[in-house]
Amino acid sequence: MLxxxxxxxxxxxxxxxxxxxxxxxGITDYAQDxxxxxxxxxxxxxxERFSKADAFGSVESVKSVNDIFSPLTGRVAExxxxxxxxxxxxxxxxxxxxxMIKIEMANKKELEDLMSADxxxxxxSEETK
Amino acid sequence: MSPQHTLFYDIQKKMGAxxxxxxxxxxxxxxxxxxxxxxxxxxxxxxxxxxxxxxxxMTGSQAESALQHLTPNNIKRxxxxxxxxxAFLNENGMFIDDIILYKYHSEKFFICVNACNTEKDFRxxxxxxxxxxxxxxxxxxxxLLALQGPQAESIIRSLTPDPQSLKGFHFMxxxxxxxxxxxxxxxYTGEDGFEIYIPTSSPNTASxxxxxLEKGQPLGLRPAGLGARDTLRLEAAYSLYGHEINDQTTPxxxxxxxxxxxxxxxxxxxxxxxxxxxKGLKKIRIGIEMSEKGIARQDYPIEYEGRIVGKITSGxxxxxxxxxxxxxxxDPKFSAPGTKIHIDxxxxxxxxxxxSLPFYKREI
Numbered sequence: 001m002l003x004x005x006x007x008x009x010x011x012x013x014x015x016x017x018x019x020x021x022x023x024x025x026g027i028t029d030y031a032q033d034x035x036x037x038x039x040x041x042x043x044x045x046x047x048e049r050f051s052k053a054d055a056f057g058s059v060e061s062v063k064s065v066n067d068i069f070s071p072l073t074g075r076v077a078e079x080x081x082x083x084x085x086x087x088x089x090x091x092x093x094x095x096x097x098x099x100m101i102k103i104e105m106a107n108k109k110e111l112e113d114l115m116s117a118d119x120x121x122x123x124x125s126e127e128t129k
Numbered sequence: 130m131s132p133q134h135t136l137f138y139d140i141q142k143k144m145g146a147x148x149x150x151x152x153x154x155x156x157x158x159x160x161x162x163x164x165x166x167x168x169x170x171x172x173x174x175x176x177x178x179x180x181x182x183x184x185x186x187m188t189g190s191q192a193e194s195a196l197q198h199l200t201p202n203n204i205k206r207x208x209x210x211x212x213x214x215x216a217f218l219n220e221n222g223m224f225i226d227d228i229i230l231y232k233y234h235s236e237k238f239f240i241c242v243n244a245c246n247t248e249k250d251f252r253x254x255x256x257x258x259x260x261x262x263x264x265x266x267x268x269x270x271x272x273l274l275a276l277q278g279p280q281a282e283s284i285i286r287s288l289t290p291d292p293q294s295l296k297g298f299h300f301m302x303x304x305x306x307x308x309x310x311x312x313x314x315x316x317y318t319g320e321d322g323f324e325i326y327i328p329t330s331s332p333n334t335a336s337x338x339x340x341x342l343e344k345g346q347p348l349g350l351r352p353a354g355l356g357a358r359d360t361l362r363l364e365a366a367y368s369l370y371g372h373e374i375n376d377q378t379t380p381x382x383x384x385x386x387x388x389x390x391x392x393x394x395x396x397x398x399x400x401x402x403x404x405x406x407x408k409g410l411k412k413i414r415i416g417i418e419m420s421e422k423g424i425a426r427q428d429y430p431i432e433y434e435g436r437i438v439g440k441i442t443s444g445x446x447x448x449x450x451x452x453x454x455x456x457x458x459x460d461p462k463f464s465a466p467g468t469k470i471h472i473d474x475x476x477x478x479x480x481x482x483x484x485s486l487p488f489y490k491r492e493i
Contacts, residue, residue: 036147036356037162039446040422058475060424062163062446063356065475084422 001124002029004095008111009120010071015095016114023072023111026099027059030124032091035061041087043079043100050074050103052110057100059090072110074103135180136272136329137338141352149355152245154181156355163356167448170318170361173349174278176341177358183247183268184326185240191260193235198259199397200230201380203390207232212298212313215388216380217242217250218398222405224374224383226250229315231300239311241273241324243370257397272329276341277322277361279491280348285312285323287344295323306340308333317358319365319489360445366416366456366487372427372442373414373456379405382458384414384486412439412458416466416486419453423474425481426455430473433463441472447488454488455481 003009008016013031017024032038040060050056055067056076079101083089090098105111115123132155142148146157157178159166169175187196197204202215209232217225226246231239242250251266258264276284282294288305289312295301300313308331316322327334342350359369368374368383379402380389389402417425424444431439439459447454455472463470466485471478 036159037164040424042423062360062448063158065424065426 001033002095003117003121005117007095007117008071008114009117009123010069010114011123012069012071013124014068014071016071016111017099018111021105021108022077023074023103023105024099025071025101025103026094027068027090028120029094032094032098035059035064035066037062038087038090040065041083041090041100043081043084044076046076046079048076050076059087068100070103071114072103073106075106076101077104078102133181135178136335137178137180137274140335140338141178144352146352146354151355152181152243154244156181157352159354159356160352163354163360164448166351166353166357167360169349169351170278170320170353170357171449172279173351174276174280174284174322174345175318175351175353175357176338176345177275177277177353177355178273178338179275179324179358180272181244182273183242183244183250183266184271184273185242185251185254186265186267187238187240187254187262188236188265189260189262190236192238192262194394195259195262196230196238197394197396199254199257200228201389201396201398201402202230203393204230204232205393209234210299210301212300212315214298216385217253218380218396218402219376220398220401221376222379222398222401223376224370224378224380225253225376226370227368227374227385229313231311231313246370270329272327272334274325274327274337274341275316275318275322275358276325276345276350277316277318277353278320278350280345280350281320281322284341284345284348284350288341305337306333308337317365317367318361319367319487320361320491359443360448363443363445363454363456364447364449364487364489368414369443378458381406382410382412382414410461413461413464414442414486415439415457415459415464416484416488417441417444417455417457417470417472417481418450418484418488419455419472419479419481421479421481422453423472423477423479424453424455425457425472425474425479431457431459432471432473432478433468437473438463438470449489456486459483
């Protein structure tokens with residue numbers, strides 16, 4: 001299971017990559033593996049605002065549909081449009097081409113609530129016990 | 130309560146199966162990918178472990194009439210060595226379960242029931258048993274494998290010594306690698322195939338999994354999980370208990386009227402079914418194809434011109450059609466194929482069409 005060192009992680013299995021005021025968000029390798037083959041992705045519109053823990057979109061596998069919760073408060077600056085036509089990208093490259101949205105953060109303090117790679121590794125090993 | 134495991138659990142785990150809890154059993158949901166396993170069954174063959182399903186044995190000089198009282202299909206038409214799709218219905222003519230009956234002879238029948246209903250069914254059968262007949266729950270005595278797909282017959286022929294071919298909905302007792310078996314030409318995928326009942330008392334029962342897989346591998350056989358089983362049965366529009374059929378649904382509504390023989394002997398639920406037919410149906414089972422993105426899933430509302438007229442019972446992305454398909458119940462007034470409807474997918478109204486069932490039919 002891939003857990004890149006330079007990312008932050010939420011309990012809902014999203015990853016966050018911070019670049020200045022901007023946060024790129026996707027779902028983790030563990031999350032895509034749990035879901036299985038992803039067949040649909042629903043993304044928000046650019047400019048939409050979300051509070052921390054709001055559902056901003058969903059990913060749907062053959063077996064189930066799952067809301068994706070925003071780990072941060074902010075405004076959607078960019079969405080990864082190509083995902084809508086090739087949702088399997090999330091399975092193939094969850095941390096690369098499989099990113100979902102970029103958010104302009106409203107409150108950078110919220111980053112402190114996220115886990116480091118080491119903490120996330122412990123978190124998922126507890127969950128799978 | 131810790132989940133139950135089938136005889137093949139260890140070997141499946143070793144093969145890298147992903148498991149899911151189903152009716153108290155930890156069952157393989159897929160080995161590599163639901164869609165790949167689905168395609169294998171449509172194009173070559175797949176091997177499913179369905180040992181979680183329940184089995185009863187009914188014996189006695191009046192077993193036949195006792196079973197007729199409990200099931201709506203005509204048992205008297207059933208020959209020795211034949212199987213029959215039927216049901217247990219309650220006094221309201223609604224489903225307790227759907228079942229397959231196996232007739233050895235008029236004093237011995239084998240019954241296959243759904244895993245999630247085994248205990249409920251057994252209690253109900255015992256409580257409603259008439260005359261000289263005994264029912265035993267033999268679920269623990271049998272493991273069950275389903276070999277399904279266009280190559281299934283070639284694979285079975287290479288494994289069993291019996292030269293004669295088995296006709297659809299017939300069964301025989303035979304053996305593979307010295308293990309005694311009951312094999313029926315039945316299935317739940319929309320393909321040709323076999324279901325193989327294996328007595329768990331045989332010392333090397335678990336080896337059968339590998340024996341069949343090895344023999345079938347050159348013909349494209351691969352292990353398949355409950356995930357593919359569900360997408361396959363949905364394309365073939367087979368009903369699943371807890372989704373299309375339950376204790377609020379009659380066979381008329383489920384479009385399973387063909388398993389109900391109203392001109393035959395009495396059975397539990399017959400009177401209610403007569404009345405239900407006279408009154409007219411409130412809902413009917415239909416097929417749905419999405420014309421917009423999204424998958425219609427169980428309990429999503431079906432709308433016609435802004436009004437809720439039904440709901441979804443099962444839905445998936447069809448690996449064969451590459452479209453989102455669903456089965457649901459709708460007010461019969463709106464049930465004609467071609468009718469344009471909306472599915473409320475988590476608050477978003479998505480366009481869909483009513484289509485005739487099944488979604489997939491194999492070429493014979």
